[in-house]
Amino acid sequence: MALLVMKFGGTSVADAERMREVADHVARTRRHGDDVVLVVSAMGKETDELLRIAEEVSAVRPGREMDMLITAGERKAMALVCMALNNIGIPAESFTGSQAGFLTDTNHMNAKIVEVRPDRVRASLESGLVPVVGGAQGVSTDRDVTFLGRGGSDTTAVALAHALGADACELYTDVPGVFSADPRVVPKARRMARISFDEMLEMNACGCPKPVMRSVEFARTWRVPLHVRSSFTWEQGTWVVEEDPTMEQAIVSAVVHDVSEAKVTIAGVPDTPGVAARVFRALADRGVNVDMIVQNVSEHGVTDISFTAPRADLEASVDVTRALADEIGATGITTDPTIARVSLVGAGMKSNPGVAATMFETLATAGVNIEMISTSAIRISCVVAESSVETAVQSLHTAFGLDARPE
Amino acid sequence: MALLVMKFGGTSVADAERMREVADHVARTRRHGDDVVLVVSAMGKETDELLRIAEEVSAVRPGREMDMLITAGERKAMALVCMALNNIGIPAESFTGSQAGFLTDTNHMNAKIVEVRPDRVRASLESGLVPVVGGAQGVSTDRDVTFLGRGGSDTTAVALAHALGADACELYTDVPGVFSADPRVVPKARRMARISFDEMLEMNACGCPKPVMRSVEFARTWRVPLHVRSSFTWEQGTWVVEEDPTMEQAIVSAVVHDVSEAKVTIAGVPDTPGVAARVFRALADRGVNVDMIVQNVSEHGVTDISFTAPRADLEASVDVTRALADEIGATGITTDPTIARVSLVGAGMKSNPGVAATMFETLATAGVNIEMISTSAIRISCVVAESSVETAVQSLHTAFGLDARPE
Numbered sequence: 001m002a003l004l005v006m007k008f009g010g011t012s013v014a015d016a017e018r019m020r021e022v023a024d025h026v027a028r029t030r031r032h033g034d035d036v037v038l039v040v041s042a043m044g045k046e047t048d049e050l051l052r053i054a055e056e057v058s059a060v061r062p063g064r065e066m067d068m069l070i071t072a073g074e075r076k077a078m079a080l081v082c083m084a085l086n087n088i089g090i091p092a093e094s095f096t097g098s099q100a101g102f103l104t105d106t107n108h109m110n111a112k113i114v115e116v117r118p119d120r121v122r123a124s125l126e127s128g129l130v131p132v133v134g135g136a137q138g139v140s141t142d143r144d145v146t147f148l149g150r151g152g153s154d155t156t157a158v159a160l161a162h163a164l165g166a167d168a169c170e171l172y173t174d175v176p177g178v179f180s181a182d183p184r185v186v187p188k189a190r191r192m193a194r195i196s197f198d199e200m201l202e203m204n205a206c207g208c209p210k211p212v213m214r215s216v217e218f219a220r221t222w223r224v225p226l227h228v229r230s231s232f233t234w235e236q237g238t239w240v241v242e243e244d245p246t247m248e249q250a251i252v253s254a255v256v257h258d259v260s261e262a263k264v265t266i267a268g269v270p271d272t273p274g275v276a277a278r279v280f281r282a283l284a285d286r287g288v289n290v291d292m293i294v295q296n297v298s299e300h301g302v303t304d305i306s307f308t309a310p311r312a313d314l315e316a317s318v319d320v321t322r323a324l325a326d327e328i329g330a331t332g333i334t335t336d337p338t339i340a341r342v343s344l345v346g347a348g349m350k351s352n353p354g355v356a357a358t359m360f361e362t363l364a365t366a367g368v369n370i371e372m373i374s375t376s377a378i379r380i381s382c383v384v385a386e387s388s389v390e391t392a393v394q395s396l397h398t399a400f401g402l403d404a405r406p407e
Numbered sequence: 408m409a410l411l412v413m414k415f416g417g418t419s420v421a422d423a424e425r426m427r428e429v430a431d432h433v434a435r436t437r438r439h440g441d442d443v444v445l446v447v448s449a450m451g452k453e454t455d456e457l458l459r460i461a462e463e464v465s466a467v468r469p470g471r472e473m474d475m476l477i478t479a480g481e482r483k484a485m486a487l488v489c490m491a492l493n494n495i496g497i498p499a500e501s502f503t504g505s506q507a508g509f510l511t512d513t514n515h516m517n518a519k520i521v522e523v524r525p526d527r528v529r530a531s532l533e534s535g536l537v538p539v540v541g542g543a544q545g546v547s548t549d550r551d552v553t554f555l556g557r558g559g560s561d562t563t564a565v566a567l568a569h570a571l572g573a574d575a576c577e578l579y580t581d582v583p584g585v586f587s588a589d590p591r592v593v594p595k596a597r598r599m600a601r602i603s604f605d606e607m608l609e610m611n612a613c614g615c616p617k618p619v620m621r622s623v624e625f626a627r628t629w630r631v632p633l634h635v636r637s638s639f640t641w642e643q644g645t646w647v648v649e650e651d652p653t654m655e656q657a658i659v660s661a662v663v664h665d666v667s668e669a670k671v672t673i674a675g676v677p678d679t680p681g682v683a684a685r686v687f688r689a690l691a692d693r694g695v696n697v698d699m700i701v702q703n704v705s706e707h708g709v710t711d712i713s714f715t716a717p718r719a720d721l722e723a724s725v726d727v728t729r730a731l732a733d734e735i736g737a738t739g740i741t742t743d744p745t746i747a748r749v750s751l752v753g754a755g756m757k758s759n760p761g762v763a764a765t766m767f768e769t770l771a772t773a774g775v776n777i778e779m780i781s782t783s784a785i786r787i788s789c790v791v792a793e794s795s796v797e798t799a800v801q802s803l804h805t806a807f808g809l810d811a812r813p814e
Contacts, residue, residue: 016463050483056423058490065493068501069486072479076457079476083465086472094475099550120550143506143527 002167003125004029007039007135007157011174012231013077014044016084022172023084025234026130030090035125037164038092038132039157040081042073047150063108067137067147071097074134074153082132092130095120097137097146101163102156104138104146111138111146113155116163125164133160154215162222169224171211176230177237178208180402181255185393188403192253193236196243196347199253200226202379206343207258216240243347251355252346252400257393259340259386261291262314263371265306266321268331275328276305282320288313292341292374292381302331306372308383311337339371340389343381344396356380359396366395409574410532411436414446414542414564418581419638420484421451423491429579430491432641433537437497442532444571445499445539446564447488449480454557470515474544474554478504481541481560489539499537502527504553507538508570509545509563511553518545518553520562523570532571540567561622569629576631578618583637584644585615587809588662592800595810599660600643603650603754606660607633609786613750614665623647650754658755658762659807664800666747666793668698668715670778671724675738678710682735686712689727695720699748699781699788709738713779715790718744746778747796750788751803763787766803773802 006026013019026036041047050069054061078094085092097104101117124131135153140146148155154171161169177191178200195203197220204213211228219226219240229237269275276295283290292308309317314337321333342363349355359380363370368391372383384392397403413433420426433443448454457476461468485501492499504511508524531538542560547553555562561578568576584598585607602610604627611620618635626633626647636644676682683702690697699715716724721744728740749770756762766787770777775798779790791799804810 016460019464053423053483054487054490057426057487058494060493061490062493062500065486065489065501068489068503069483072482072486075479075482076460076476079472079479080461080464082472082475083461083468086467086469087465093469094472096475096552145503 001033001035003035003037003164004168004170005037005039005157005161005164005166006170006172007153008041008081008172008231009153009174010041010044010046012172013040013081018231019081019084022081022231023088023090025231026085027088027090036130037121037125037160037166038081038130039135039153039160040074040077040132041135041153043077046073046076064144067108068145070147071134071137071145074137078132078134085130085132090130091128092132093124094132094134095124096134097156098139100133100160102138102159104140104148106140106142106144106146109147110149111140113138113148113159114141116159118160118163121160122164151212151214154212155218158215158218158222158224158226161224162218166224168227169219170227170229172229172231173210174230174232175210176233176235177228178203178240178254180253181393181397182257185257185390186255186397189397190402190404192238194239194241195253197240198243198378199345199347200240202343202345202376203254203256206256206341206345206379206381207260208256211240250346251348251352252344252402254345255393255396255400255402256343256345257340257389259389260310261308261339261341262311262335262337263306263308263339263383264314264317264321265304265334266325266330267304267334268302269305270329271301271303278328279305279321279324282324283317286316286320288317288320292372292383294372294374308339308341308372338386339383340386340392341381341383342389342392342396343379344400345379347378349378349380358399362395362399363392366391368392368395408440408442410442410444410571411575411577412444412446412564412568412571412573413577413579414560415448415579415638416560416581417448417451417453419579420447420488425638426488426491429488429638430495430497432638433492434495434497443537444528444532444567444573445488445537446542446560446567447481447484447539448542448560450484453480453483471551474515475552477554478541478544478552481544485539485541492537492539497537498535499539500531501539501541503541504544504563505546507540507567509566511545511547511555513547513549513551513553516554517556518547520545520555520566521548523566525567525570528567529571558619558621561619562625565622565625565629565631565633568631569625573631575634576626577634577636579636579638580617581637581639582617583640583642584635585610585647587660588800588804589664592664592797593662593804596804597809597811599645601646601648602660604647605650605785606752606754607647609750609752609783610661610663613663613748613752613786613788614667615663618647657753658759659751659753659809661752662800662803662807662809663750663752664747664796666796667717668746668748669718669721669742669744670713670715670746670790671721671728672711672713672741673728673732673737674711674741675709676712677736678708683712685735686728686731689731690724693723693727695724695727699779699790701779701781715746715748715779745793746790747793747799748788748790749796749799749803750786751807752786754785756785756787765806769802769806770799773798775799775802
């Protein structure tokens with residue numbers, strides 16, 4: 001008998017039919033002897049719709065009011081899911097973030113959890129009910145309603161699983177798990193049965209959007225096993241768990257790609273202390289979210305600094321670097337808005353030094369030019385032209401033996 | 408300088424354009440030097456839409472979850488109205504029923520207010536902000552979200568006006584006030600500038616749906632002046648106030664009609680004590696909402712008892728009375744589902760005994776047959792055939808001098 005916290009995303013509770021399917025799944029799980037706590041997102045595209053109405057109403061949108069507005073979406077969904085459960089004879093009751101004991105800071109639109117005291121949720125469970133908690137919300141230390149940000153329902157689910165001492169946190173979505181590559185690019189991508197928190201975080205950082213990074217970070221810190229799975233097929237998905245040192249690791253678990261960034265190169269910078277600090281402080285002050293940074297070894301006392309940042313920040317990046325160019329003695333600023341980052345992620349890389357070489361050879365053989373390289377203990381990322389991203393991902397997926405076997 | 412509580416109904420906040428109009432009106436009122444607290448309903452038909460989704464999701468709809476669901480509508484509206492106010496430079500903040508201090512009983516879907524402690528609303532006002540409160544909601548003594556019922560926003564506004572010691576409670580709607588008759592039936596109906604609480608309550612009871620009776624009862628108890636007016640024209644509407652004994656009263660203020668009821672007659676009942684009690688206890692136990700009851704003087708020891716009830720309750724009424732007929736010795740049950748009630752309301756009737764006679768003469772001259780009669784100190788109601796309701800209302804409106812003068 002286990003205690004499971006199940007989180008259902010927007011597509012999983014998009015309409016009456018899907019809510020009834022959720023209720024049926026809860027019934028199956030309880031018949032199996034497990035206790036269940038649900039966390040739900042707003043229905044379908046409701047959060048987007050609420051944001052759209054707010055934009056239509058006003059150019060001034062205080063965070064406190066936005067949070068009140070947006071969290072109405074989860075309240076609707078949680079009440080309706082409770083009704084669907086009651087409809088098939090499963091007693092259930094809903095809890096807002098506040099009622100479920102989510103105390104947050106006062107940072108509206110992106111509040112941080114300060115404490116979770118799920119006394120009412122626990123009492124509900126002990127009475128034999130299924131508690132249904134509104135995702136991504138809490139009450140602030142100022143007694144105002146707060147929103148934890150987009151994707152915050154995953155965070156709610158993980159934090160609640162931790163606070164309740166649940167055996168696992170299941171994140172139900174419209175895809176059946178985490179894949180060894182984006183199945184739209186690599187038809188032979190495999191669903192992974194198991195992946196470590198560290199690998200998942202590297203994949204998040206390199207273009208894999210779900211589950212959201214913040215929830216994986218919480219799960220890793222609190223050692224809450226995650227199960228990413230589908231509410232459409234209900235089959236077993238991908239477990240995201242602590243690395244098991246007794247098991248042999250796959251050298252490469254997945255190939256991840258991201259085409260949302262642009263590249264800026266500051267050429268001919270004198271290689272003197274403090275130059276990089278000047279540049280990246282100025283970018284940070286302007287709010288540019290810099291991702292990769294590469295500085296080559298200097299020749300003749302000058303070097304090139306390249307960095308990537310979201311394409312939306314490209315204009316600001318150019319402004320900032322052009323304004324600094326004279327001062328730091330750079331010879332020019334060049335940009336490339338159509339880059340892609342391709343990354344290998346795998347816990348086994350730590351003890352397999354040949355992975356980078358194989359990656360570069362594979363890309364060379366496939367005719368893909370590498371523009372930048374950056375590595376971590378369990379990841380290698382290469383920036384390539386956006387036009388060669390599919391070739392790069394597919395050739396790496398095959399080269400590292402990740403392709404699914406033909407049926 | 409006055410403190411006004413302004414309540415805006417669903418049509419008054421139906422979309423972004425209407426919300427901006429509300430904000431502009433608040434700006435005008437504040438420039439005039441008055442302080443303002445807003446109470447808002449859900450946007451347009453949102454409450455109906457939420458009820459529809461709930462029906463689609465589940466046949467079992469626990470009250471606690473329905474209240475959570477429905478109150479999401481007012482939360483959206485109040486947050487958006489706050490944004491519209493901020494957009495034109497008026498600082499505003501929203502409060503749920505709970506945040507505004509509305510403590511209620513645990514009777515979901517139709518909760519009663521136990522206490523109003525508007526500390527946060529008062530603090531907001533004192534800081535120079537416009538508080539915007541979600542209508543028709545509160546928090547129960549069990550710490551659950553409660554809904555005060557359809558039309559509950561009017562009640563919220565009146566209760567809040569009382570708790571804050573406001574000078575008046577303005578109920579904004581899509582009609583410009585209370586009329587001397589339904590303008591759809593009587594084109595010459597006049598908007599009344601002023602009406603007493605007692606007259607308004609009689610009008611509510613006799614078919615005038617707005618403002619909802621419960622809010623008028625609260626306003627009368629707490630002596631909160633009501634101003635019923637339009638959020639489309641913003642012109643002066645109708646004041647509903649305490650009767651002023653120093654003023655001469657209009658003998659008849661309005662002609663109200665109602666076509667929502669049916670009539671049941673129990674014929675040939677022995678005129679012995681306890682028969683009526685048996686009948687109406689049985690109807691009450693079945694949940695039939697009986698309105699008018701008329702028992703004629705008995706002839707030869709037998710009498711007829713007639714009553715009216717909502718048409719939706721007609722079948723239940725017939726079941727109950729047929730089942731009792733033998734036991735009480737009645738000779739038959741007859742029904743008429745197509746009746747109308749036409750009522751004259753006027754505080755001046757109390758001291759003018761000829762009103763009833765004039766009413767009956769007027770109806771006779773117009774060829775309208777009277778089926779039942781019932782009176783109170785300031786009201787006379789006649790049940791007539793539904794087909795003659797327009798003739799009845801129009802002839803009475805003219806006979807009692809209520810027609811507007813031609814332009």
